[in-house]
Structures are given as C-alpha cells and as structure tokens.
Amino acid sequence: MSKIEAIERFLNPKSIAIVGVSSDFSSISGKPLKNLLLHKYKGYIYPVNPKYKEIEGIPCYSSILDIPGDVDVALIAVSSKRMLQIIEDCKKKKVRNLILFGSGFAEVGEEGRQLQEKVLEKAREAGIHIIGPNCVGLLNVKESIPLGFATSFETEKGFHSGNVGFASQSGATGFSLFGLAQEEGIGFSYIVNTGNQMDIHSFDCMEYMLEDEDTSVVAGYLEGIPDGEMLIEISKSSKELDKPLILLKAGRSELGRRAALSHTASLTGSEETFQAIAKQHGIITVNDIDDMIDAMKVFSRGKRVKGNRIVTISNSGAAGIAMADYSEPLGLEMVRLTGETEAKIKSIIPPYGSALNPIDVTAQALKEQHILTDTLELLIKDDQVDAIVFQTTFGGELGKKICQKIAEIDQKTDKPILVTLTGTSELTGEGRTILRNAKVPVYPTTYKTMLSLKYLVDFSMFNKKKNAEFLSTANLNNVKEDMYGIWTEDRVKQELKTLRIRVPNGIVIKDRKQLEEIKENLNYPLVCKIVSSDIMHKTDAGGVEVNILNPVQLERAYGEILKAVTQYAPNARIDGVLVEEMIEEKGIEMFIGVKQDPQFGSLIVCGLGGIFIEVLKDVSIRKAPVHLNEAHEMLKELKGYPLLEGVRGEKPRDIAAFAEVLSKISQYASQNNGQISEMDINPVWVFEEGKGIAALDGVIVWKECLGKSVTI
Structure with missing residues (x-):
C-alpha cells in the first residue's frame, strides 16, 4: 500500500480499533471513543482493553487479535514499551494503518530514537503505515470523523467543512489554529497531526490534500523539513493546480531549533535557506498562527488577482494613509485612477472628500450609505484596478446594510474585495458574520488586510510566470577524471573556460x-x-x-x-x-558560490564580492539550477544592486553578463549535485554594460574531500 493509499484509508476508515481504550472519557485513552460517539461515526468501532467487557454498550476485546471483523485503522493509546508487541499483533491481524498517540520515542533521546527505529523497521516489514508517534490524531472534517483526543474534537456544534487542508507536526498548535480558524468562518477538509513523523510525514499529507478535489488551499506547520526534494515537488503541484501552499515553520532562532529538536525530534535546517526555497517555488510563508489564518481566509475565497494594482476606500482619512503606508513595503501599487473613474467618484462623494487613491468618502457615508457602495461598484468596472480594499468603522444597522451590499457585489465579480472592519464585536459583529458567511475576507486591522492581500498578489503573480528555458552550456555534462579533492584556482579556471566564462x-x-x-x-x-x-x-x-x-x-x-x-x-x-x-579594467566585485545543503541539495549564492561577503552579508540564495529570469531576480534582491545599475555618475554594469554566468554556474552545480561540497568564484568583476565579466579566483571542494580540514 502506497502512502497516498494509506492516507486515504486513515481519513476514510470503515472500521476503527482503539487499543488501550479507557472508560474514563476525560483521559487521553478515553477521549478517542468519546469523540467518535459524539460525532456519530457510522463505521465499526472496536475498543481493545482486557480490563473491560464493554464500554457504552460497545463490546470490548482483550486483544486486537480477538476482533471479529477487519480493521482499517487502529488508534494506539498504550506505552511506547509495548509498541513492538502491538506491531506484531497488528501484523497478524492484517491491520495496515496505525495512529500512535504516545510519546517516549525519538523526542526523548537516544534510547527513544532506537526504539522508534525498531518500531518503524517492524512496521515496514509488515506493510504497516504509521501516523505519529507523539501526536493527537487527525480529523476528516468533511465526514466528521475525529481520530484522536484533540480538544477541538469535543465541540458539540460540529465542524465547519470547507476547502482548506492542514497538516501539522504539532498537535496543540495545529488544532488550536483549527479552532480559531473555525471561529473566523474558515472551513476545512482535513487536518492531520504528524507528530514525530516516523513514517507518514507532513509533505505526504500535503501531497494527498493537493490532489483532493474538495481541497483548494493546503497549509502546514513544520518543525523540520522531512524531505527537501519532496517540498519542491509539491510546490510545483501547487502551481500547476493553482492551489496555494501556506507554511509556518518553527525553529527560526537557535533557541527555537533546540526546542524543535526536543519537541518532535526534528532537524529544522537553515531558515535562510528555507525562505529562499519558498520564494523560488511560490510557497507562501507566514510568521505565526494569526498570519496563517489570515492567509487561509483570503485564499479560501478562491479569487486571484491579475496584478498588484490596488485601490482603497475608507470613511477615514487616517485609515487611507495607513493603507498607503503599508502598500509600498508590501509590494502593492496604489494605482492612479483613470480620469473617467476619478471624475465619476467625485460626483458621488462629498466635495471635501478625496477621489484620489486612497479614496476618502468621509463620514458623510453615515447618512448616505450608497456613497460607499456606489464607489465600490465603479471600481469593480475599472480594468486598471486589480484588487480593492474596503475599510469602514460603521457598526449597528448601517454597518450590517453596508456589509450585506459588499457581499452582494462580491458575488458578482472575480475581482478580490478585502474588508477591514474595525470596532468591537458588539457593534460590528453582525456585519462581520454577514461577510464571513459570504466568504468575503474581513480583518480587524489595516495591516492584517494589506498583508493578506500581499500573500494573494505574490501567489497570483508567481503562478502567472512562464517556465523559462535554461542556457545551453558547453561541456556541462562531461565527467572529469579529477573530480575529487580540492580544485585550486588554476584548475577551476580551466573548468570555467569550458563553460565559456571569461578568466584571465x-x-x-x-x-x-x-x-x-x-x-x-x-x-x-x-x-x-x-x-x-x-x-x-x-x-x-x-x-x-x-x-x-x-x-x-x-x-x-x-x-x-x-x-x-x-x-x-x-x-x-x-x-x-x-x-x-592583470586586468586593469575597473569592475565591481561580485561573488558566486555553491553550497551543498543536507535538505535541498545544491544551492547557488551570489552577492557583493571580495571582503564585503563577510562584512555586509548581502547575499541571495536559490536552489540550483536557476534560469536567466531567476538570476536577474536574485541580483535585484541584493541591497548592493544599485551599484550595478550605476550610482553617483557611475555607468551601469553588465548585469546581463553576470546573470548569464550565475545561471551557468547554477546548472553546473545542479549537474554535479551531491558531488560538490563547496564552490567559490570570488571575485567576479562586473565591467561596464556591454563589456562582460571576468572570474578572477575560484576554488571547488569535491565531496570526497570532506574529511579534510579546509577553510574557504
């Protein structure tokens, strides 16, 4: 059984065994049964514990081997010390899907790690797939099937089903987020807590969710990167399927990395590298639970933007200024309205308002609510506007009427409308509910609204990019006999010549x-x-x-x-x-580097060269290879990029030539992925525009040399 097939069975079991079940429904081992009964699970339930004959009228079995029928999924709520025997019993019973709740595995140290490895080895031999250990379970929201003891399962109101799939290494964080998101009106399809990820990990679950026809947004909380290449592959699926992939990764600080290791035995990896990979492959990364919920909200609506041109409407001049202030650093363009649109807006709003973007309709809209909605309908028709942010403080009956009108307008257009509705729940709560029920993204503050719009713009723009072709590089695939040890400058320059890169x-x-x-x-x-x-x-x-x-x-x-x-x-x-x-032409010093990342393979790095590397640490990173467009994007990320464009009377540098070399080196690194430990071309002189570049020094450390003490 493949992992995808196993996940399908985990989420849609026709029969469930609970090994180590308790009649105390307040305990961890009692809650799984309580939750299945609470949500009226329609399949077969088989409690297993020799202490009981029955629980809540359901027969209880002494062993999983005593169960009369087939078991699709077994929930294991026993000590880690009993796991090897449990695996053996499941093998005999032909139970192929286990959820392990207990701790005491890799997260507690070497002894636990060894036990985890033994359990996994036995499970693989038996064809068994495992979620966990150290997890609280999973939830098929669509079918109301809770498998576990998460507090969120205990709601008597039921679950709000929708199009968001979520995989989380942390159970507490994952299901806390789920509960908060439900209050915001966000509906989910599935939630899976993967815990220690002994077997099935978060990316496996995300892959399944991306392929699920009822899931159009996939999110994840990570404490480590279980498979770097798989992350890249699912990000490609995200683009192909136009389904956003939203990730919150812990372990960004050294303290956080140590905490993640003790929490779920995860090696978190370099945050800088993770962010570079995410940017390169169109993954939306967020900083906390709040940001993730905000991103889910805007993406679950399903609308996309054609560009980053936005218009904001408010009944407060201060709010308009705040939106304008946030737009520039977030990469959003406050577009100048066409003369025709501006003139029509002037005819609607009071003369002391402003028809310029940001549009201020003033407090007169308290008396004449059509001012806000008529302005909104005008902007919907303007092709120069890609998205609209609507900000209001109106509550009570007036606020409800305005929100109802916004919801009606939103249903008639593909253009995204985001609303900032400030004020207390007492005054604005009913208006928020109207918008949430209509799937209109609504936020309590200007910043949260603008940040969410940035997420939407970034994903929409990334998905509009066409896949670029790579340069043709001479002799790229030739395997050299001396690809070992350290290549010093003279040997590296021989290689650069074969790549048609200028050297002295x-x-x-x-x-x-x-x-x-x-x-x-x-x-x-x-x-x-x-x-x-x-x-x-x-x-x-x-x-x-x-x-x-x-x-x-x-x-x-x-x-x-x-x-x-x-x-x-x-x-x-x-x-x-x-x-x-000795090249006497004046050039700006840059560098190109390659490093081998344990999770993502060959990375290409560039920045200002010479002594500035260590002093300024102004670098841009991507996974190799990168095509020309990506190479140019890397350069534009550098704080030193204006030096290449020409400042204070200096002529522009040959940016195109350097980008071409950067792409070539990245392809070379990719072709030799796993073989190059480090590569450093520094400095690379970039001459005036049209005059090219020259690589003045370089070194390559091949993988076979890693045992030797080398400093580059």
Missing part, C-alpha cells in the same frame, strides 16, 4: 627553470598567486603579488611568495605559482 590568461610556474624560460615572453603587467590546496586564503599567507611590470619584478615576486608561504604554512603542499594577466 595565465600559466602555473612549477620551478625557477620554467620561470627563466618564459619570463621574457609574458604580457605585463601581471599578477602572481600561490597554488596550494592547503592554502585557501592566499592573501593572508602572503601568497599574492600584483602589478608586476617586468621580468625582474616577476623573479622577485616569485621568490617572496614562496618564502612567505613557507613561513605561513611550513607543511603546505605547493603546486606552483600562477602567473596571469
């Missing part, structure tokens, strides 16, 4: 005899650099001499470099001295 002309001098033979025939000025896999920071070792103008200076530089390096690192292996042309 040079030669490695092995000894003084060779120096004597060639010194008169070289083109001066020159640069000399030590070549040694044991010396990565050549300048620190005295291994670099520049502006060498003649053969005499070359001989002196050669001798001084060897002397300095020998004193710096007496045991270093010296392969020679690289002598190459």
Whole structure:
C-alpha cells in the first residue's frame, strides 16, 4: 500500500480499533471513543482493553487479535514499551494503518530514537503505515470523523467543512489554529497531526490534500523539513493546480531549533535557506498562527488577482494613509485612477472628500450609505484596478446594510474585495458574520488586510510566470577524471573556460627553470598567486603579488611568495605559482558560490564580492539550477544592486553578463549535485554594460574531500 493509499484509508476508515481504550472519557485513552460517539461515526468501532467487557454498550476485546471483523485503522493509546508487541499483533491481524498517540520515542533521546527505529523497521516489514508517534490524531472534517483526543474534537456544534487542508507536526498548535480558524468562518477538509513523523510525514499529507478535489488551499506547520526534494515537488503541484501552499515553520532562532529538536525530534535546517526555497517555488510563508489564518481566509475565497494594482476606500482619512503606508513595503501599487473613474467618484462623494487613491468618502457615508457602495461598484468596472480594499468603522444597522451590499457585489465579480472592519464585536459583529458567511475576507486591522492581500498578489503573480528555458552550456555534462579533492584556482579556471566564462590568461610556474624560460615572453603587467590546496586564503599567507611590470619584478615576486608561504604554512603542499594577466579594467566585485545543503541539495549564492561577503552579508540564495529570469531576480534582491545599475555618475554594469554566468554556474552545480561540497568564484568583476565579466579566483571542494580540514 502506497502512502497516498494509506492516507486515504486513515481519513476514510470503515472500521476503527482503539487499543488501550479507557472508560474514563476525560483521559487521553478515553477521549478517542468519546469523540467518535459524539460525532456519530457510522463505521465499526472496536475498543481493545482486557480490563473491560464493554464500554457504552460497545463490546470490548482483550486483544486486537480477538476482533471479529477487519480493521482499517487502529488508534494506539498504550506505552511506547509495548509498541513492538502491538506491531506484531497488528501484523497478524492484517491491520495496515496505525495512529500512535504516545510519546517516549525519538523526542526523548537516544534510547527513544532506537526504539522508534525498531518500531518503524517492524512496521515496514509488515506493510504497516504509521501516523505519529507523539501526536493527537487527525480529523476528516468533511465526514466528521475525529481520530484522536484533540480538544477541538469535543465541540458539540460540529465542524465547519470547507476547502482548506492542514497538516501539522504539532498537535496543540495545529488544532488550536483549527479552532480559531473555525471561529473566523474558515472551513476545512482535513487536518492531520504528524507528530514525530516516523513514517507518514507532513509533505505526504500535503501531497494527498493537493490532489483532493474538495481541497483548494493546503497549509502546514513544520518543525523540520522531512524531505527537501519532496517540498519542491509539491510546490510545483501547487502551481500547476493553482492551489496555494501556506507554511509556518518553527525553529527560526537557535533557541527555537533546540526546542524543535526536543519537541518532535526534528532537524529544522537553515531558515535562510528555507525562505529562499519558498520564494523560488511560490510557497507562501507566514510568521505565526494569526498570519496563517489570515492567509487561509483570503485564499479560501478562491479569487486571484491579475496584478498588484490596488485601490482603497475608507470613511477615514487616517485609515487611507495607513493603507498607503503599508502598500509600498508590501509590494502593492496604489494605482492612479483613470480620469473617467476619478471624475465619476467625485460626483458621488462629498466635495471635501478625496477621489484620489486612497479614496476618502468621509463620514458623510453615515447618512448616505450608497456613497460607499456606489464607489465600490465603479471600481469593480475599472480594468486598471486589480484588487480593492474596503475599510469602514460603521457598526449597528448601517454597518450590517453596508456589509450585506459588499457581499452582494462580491458575488458578482472575480475581482478580490478585502474588508477591514474595525470596532468591537458588539457593534460590528453582525456585519462581520454577514461577510464571513459570504466568504468575503474581513480583518480587524489595516495591516492584517494589506498583508493578506500581499500573500494573494505574490501567489497570483508567481503562478502567472512562464517556465523559462535554461542556457545551453558547453561541456556541462562531461565527467572529469579529477573530480575529487580540492580544485585550486588554476584548475577551476580551466573548468570555467569550458563553460565559456571569461578568466584571465595565465600559466602555473612549477620551478625557477620554467620561470627563466618564459619570463621574457609574458604580457605585463601581471599578477602572481600561490597554488596550494592547503592554502585557501592566499592573501593572508602572503601568497599574492600584483602589478608586476617586468621580468625582474616577476623573479622577485616569485621568490617572496614562496618564502612567505613557507613561513605561513611550513607543511603546505605547493603546486606552483600562477602567473596571469592583470586586468586593469575597473569592475565591481561580485561573488558566486555553491553550497551543498543536507535538505535541498545544491544551492547557488551570489552577492557583493571580495571582503564585503563577510562584512555586509548581502547575499541571495536559490536552489540550483536557476534560469536567466531567476538570476536577474536574485541580483535585484541584493541591497548592493544599485551599484550595478550605476550610482553617483557611475555607468551601469553588465548585469546581463553576470546573470548569464550565475545561471551557468547554477546548472553546473545542479549537474554535479551531491558531488560538490563547496564552490567559490570570488571575485567576479562586473565591467561596464556591454563589456562582460571576468572570474578572477575560484576554488571547488569535491565531496570526497570532506574529511579534510579546509577553510574557504
């Protein structure tokens, strides 16, 4: 049985066993049965505990082996120490789906980790799939099937079904969010708490939810990345299916990472890398539960935007200013209205209002409520407007009437309308309810509204992007015999030449005899650099001499470099001295790097080069490979990007040439994914526009070299 098939059975079981059940419905082992009865589960229920003959009139069995019928899913509420025997019993009974509630596994240390591995090994041998351990269960909201003991299951009002699927490593966080979202009128299809993710993990559940026809928004709470490549694959499905993927990832700080490890035995990974991957693949990332609920709200409506051009309407000048202030940093354009639209709005609003965006209809709308709604209908018809934010403080009967009218207008258009309705529940609660029932996204503050609109714009714009083709790179797939150890600068530059990347002309001098033979025939000025896999920071070792103008200076530089390096690192292996042309064109120093991430594989990095890497830490990251459009996006993210565009009279630099090289190196890294530990091309000089680039230094550390102490 595949994981997808297993998840289908978990969510739609025809029969459920509860192993370790209790008649005390206030206990963890009693609540699963209580919840199934509360929500009138229609399948077979088989309580298992030798202490009881029956519970609530349902026969209770001494062992899972005594159950007379088939069991689709078994809920296991017993000690972790009994798990190996439970697996054996389930194997004999041909129970293939288990939910493990108990703790005492990898999250508690080495002994628990070993037990978890043994349980998983036995389960795989038996063809058993597991959700958990250390989880509170799952909920098929569509069919009202609660499998577990989450407090949210105990509602007597029933569940609000809808189009949001949610997978969470944390049970408390996941089902708390569910409860709050239900109060906001957000309907769900499924919720699964994966806990320690021994077998089935959060991405498996998200994959299932993306394919589910009743689920159009998929969200997740993560404490680690169980499978980096799978995350990328489901993000591609998200784009293809036009179903937003919203993620809240814990462990962004060092303290948070340690807490996540102890909580669910997760290795959280680099937050910087995770955010880069999310941006590259159109994943919506949020900072907390509130933000996730707000994102769910705007996406569950199902509308998309054509662009980022927004118009805001309010009965408060201050609110309009706040919306304008938030729009720019959030990447939203407060579009200038067409003359015709502006003139029509002026004819509707009081003369002391403002028809400019943000539109201020003033408090006169208290008397004439049509002012707000007539203005809204005008903007709906304007093709230059992609989305509308409607802000009001009106409550009571007037507020209800306005909200009802907004809901009616919203049903007639594909254009997103978001509402900020400020005020107490006593005054504005009925208006909020009207909007929620109509699926109109409504928020209590301006910032929450504008941030939610940003999520919608980002996803809509990402999905409009066409898949770009990669550059054709010569010899990209050629496997070299020497792809091991450390490639020093001279060898790296040979490789860059095969990729059609400009490097200075040079030669490695092995000894003084060779120096004597060639010194008169070289083109001066020159640069000399030590070549040694044991010396990565050549300048620190005295291994670099520049502006060498003649053969005499070359001989002196050669001798001084060897002397300095020998004193710096007496045991270093010296392969020679690289002598190459000194490029005198003025260029901006950039760098291109590759690093191997344990979760996502080869990453491509760029930023300002030279000493600025460590000082400014101004870098952009993507998973390799990146096409030209992505390479340009990476550069635009840099704080130093204006230097490339040209500032204070400086001419623009050859951004296109650098982006092309960045794309080529990323493809090289991707083709050698898993083989390159680190790669550093630094500096890369970027010359004036049209004059290209030159890679002046570089090193590659191949995977086979990881056991050696190397500093790049």
